[in-house]
Amino acid sequence: MSGQGDSTESGPVGVMNATERGEAEFLRRYDASVYEKPAFTVDLVLFTVRDEHLHALLVQRAEHPFKGCWALPGGFLDPRRDDSVDACAARKLVEETGVRAPYLEQLKTYGSCDRDPRGWTATTVYFALMASDSVRLLGNQEDARWVRVQGDGVGFALAFDHTRILADAVERLRSKLEYTHIAVHLLPEEFTLPELQRTYEIILQQPLDKSSFRRRVMQADMLEELAGRQRDGSGRPAQLYRFRDYDRQTFFPRSISRHAR
Amino acid sequence: MSGQGDSTESGPVGVMNATERGEAEFLRRYDASVYEKPAFTVDLVLFTVRDEHLHALLVQRAEHPFKGCWALPGGFLDPRRDDSVDACAARKLVEETGVRAPYLEQLKTYGSCDRDPRGWTATTVYFALMASDSVRLLGNQEDARWVRVQGDGVGFALAFDHTRILADAVERLRSKLEYTHIAVHLLPEEFTLPELQRTYEIILQQPLDKSSFRRRVMQADMLEELAGRQRDGSGRPAQLYRFRDYDRQTFFPRSISRHAR
DNA sequence: CAAATAGTGTCTATAAGACATTATCAA
DNA sequence: TTGATAATGTCTTATAGACACTATTTG
Structure with a gap:
């Protein structure tokens, strides 16, 4: 991060100044076992x-x-x-x-x-x-x-x-869950928005409004739309998505209210 | 919490069942030093x-x-x-x-x-x-x-x-700082709202709107108004407050925007 | 009075909650 | 067609941001 190199930390390869010779000597004699450890x-x-x-x-x-x-x-x-x-x-x-x-x-x-x-x-x-x-x-x-x-x-x-x-x-x-997207890691790689919402509802233990939920997720621009659609019994099949970047940790701009009705 | 007592955890005082006798024996023989520890x-x-x-x-x-x-x-x-x-x-x-x-x-x-x-x-x-x-x-x-x-x-x-x-x-x-009141711990027990706001601005490295800041803090109902007022050079003296409960960890309902101008 | 700082009022933009409406599938 | 679920549209409400305004002190 910050850190322009501090000269005491390490010198040129192969050359030792007085401090470094002292440290090398110290380490040679150091016996870790003298300290009681949990x-x-x-x-x-x-x-x-x-x-x-x-x-x-x-x-x-x-x-x-x-x-x-x-x-x-x-x-x-x-x-x-x-x-x-x-x-x-x-x-x-x-x-x-x-x-x-x-x-x-x-x-x-x-x-x-x-x-x-x-x-x-x-x-x-x-x-x-x-x-x-x-x-x-x-x-x-x-x-x-x-x-x-x-x-x-x-x-x-x-x-x-x-x-x-x-x-x-x-x-x-x-x-x-209220301010990040980590719930996607509880689902398989390909999932639908109703599945994601259901995951949130299960963990937060409260129903969420479908429209607000979708708005949040789509605004965060985290999901990639996939070609297929998923059928799950009756009704209109849902669009499949995948999480855009499993490495990047992303955040919601505002938190999902836990007091929603 | 949850936890109705699990019977395997501890029995009546002075009486040992088979599991407990086994555990007592185990602990008597146990030598912590056999494990290498960092x-x-x-x-x-x-x-x-x-x-x-x-x-x-x-x-x-x-x-x-x-x-x-x-x-x-x-x-x-x-x-x-x-x-x-x-x-x-x-x-x-x-x-x-x-x-x-x-x-x-x-x-x-x-x-x-x-x-x-x-x-x-x-x-x-x-x-x-x-x-x-x-x-x-x-x-x-x-x-x-x-x-x-x-x-x-x-x-x-x-x-x-x-x-x-x-x-x-x-x-x-x-x-x-954006969603809690911990900044009060950086101030003496008695402080003014401008001092608190200045603390936020110093750490977040950006100016905050006075009106919005006061609204947030007052809505959170964390501060107790004190009798005195504090003079700080010129201008109108500021009201003194103290934090209501130094133990309770309190939260803002929404986060202070770091993108404010 | 002016200068300086504390504190308030108000308008606007934004985003969430509520909920009605439309879309698309099977039987 | 109906029933079911997905997806969208729209109105309302809450709150933050912006900023003008008032209040209270010193000099």
């Missing part, structure tokens, strides 16, 4: 919409602690395999679902001495959105299941502080 | 407004790595002293500034094998807002200084990935 994990809140409901992926814990309890998928970060926290989240996502690159966003980090009976742990939580038809659960000997989300959770307590984490993720999802 | 730090982006400019607190590093470079204040989390990541951030804030409880919010966690030459580290970054007159820098043998923020940074490269982190924090601050 355990560090990465957990995932995976969302999808199916059967007219928002679902989150939960796994039943095969081992202690909380053996038998349902929990968010995730686990220890492995510094030898994971070059970054983001990479660790992506790895766990693939291991769990086989999905390559849906929408994946860091939610928050939860860390304390009492959230895990084994001691001080910190977990960085990511939430991901995916089309339900894109997923084939891989379930590494864990029992993984899509569980319906109602209100701010699944209706029963989860392991660790995962009940709270799931509630935070649901709130973030609802909140972002 | 180093875990907490860093702070402290913002204040003074001399008509946004400033961030930076410290000059006394030790390797990046000795002599400017960096965000922060450091290793100490599991023996810090009961949670939040508590660690609060502790470091007090150690650095002596300020008790201004606005403190978790920004994001950055972790990778290459952000620190000592090896794999993760840092959870918080950003804080405070009134510049409330701060007396304590500077534990470190050289701490308020540095003017222009654009998305301070104009020179910081240690580690702190240039990027600062840019993210500035963006988040600007973004949140």
Whole structure:
């Protein structure tokens, strides 16, 4: 971003000034193990919409602690395999679902001495959105299941502080839905406007006005009209669209009112 | 929240079922040290407004790595002293500034094998807002200084990935200013509407319409009118207000346009 | 009085909500 | 044709932007 190079950061290749010699010496002697470290994990809140409901992926814990309890998928970060926290989240996502690159966003980090009976742990939580038809659960000997989300959770307590984490993720999802287009990541590549609107209605838990919804989406100029049309039982078939740019994060100019009637 | 108690989570006091006996046994044998852990730090982006400019607190590093470079204040989390990541951030804030409880919010966690030459580290970054007159820098043998923020940074490269982190924090601050009232935390307890508006203009880097601004703020019903009035050189003195509820996080119904003229 | 700053009133543009109307399909 | 759903049109309402105007102080 800003940053015209600061001379203390790195000198010409092959030449070391006094500061750099000092740093090289320091690093040679440095022993990371002298510091006490909390355990560090990465957990995932995976969302999808199916059967007219928002679902989150939960796994039943095969081992202690909380053996038998349902929990968010995730686990220890492995510094030898994971070059970054983001990479660790992506790895766990693939291991769990086989999905390559849906929408994946860091939610928050939860860390304390009492959230895990084994001691001080910190977990960085990511939430991901995916089309339900894109997923084939891989379930590494864990029992993984899509569980319906109602209100701010699944209706029963989860392991660790995962009940709270799931509630935070649901709130973030609802909140972002009002001013971004992330809901497209819950649909297959080709979808219709009524399907997109239905997705919003399911997650926000309220009906939206068709005309206003279409106006918003079209004004944002995010969708590309496709050749085909989609039939869905009776009635006029709907126009197919695809999201124009799955990488760019786009925003609505105004938020969808959650108080609409 | 949701959560009617799940029977696997905890049984009656003093009685253990098979699952609980298994868990107790597991925990007795559990040795946390077998897992390789990344180093875990907490860093702070402290913002204040003074001399008509946004400033961030930076410290000059006394030790390797990046000795002599400017960096965000922060450091290793100490599991023996810090009961949670939040508590660690609060502790470091007090150690650095002596300020008790201004606005403190978790920004994001950055972790990778290459952000620190000592090896794999993760840092959870918080950003804080405070009134510049409330701060007396304590500077534990470190050289701490308020540095003017222009654009998305301070104009020179910081240690580690702190240039990027600062840019993210500035963006988040600007973004949140548009739909929340957090700017009040940059002012002393008693302030005037022109002062509040000026704070917004300084951070958003654009003039705002006086009438629209006042309308927004008053409609949000966040401010309490105080008895006194404040004189500030020439002209009509301005009404003093105080923020009604420093705990509650409140929101504007609509965002302040960043495209205003 | 003028200058300066605080605070109010009012018009307009824009976008959302509500809802009626038209379009296109199957049976 | 009817029934169903998609898509469009239009009127109303809410709010932000623009800017003129009034209010209150000092010198």
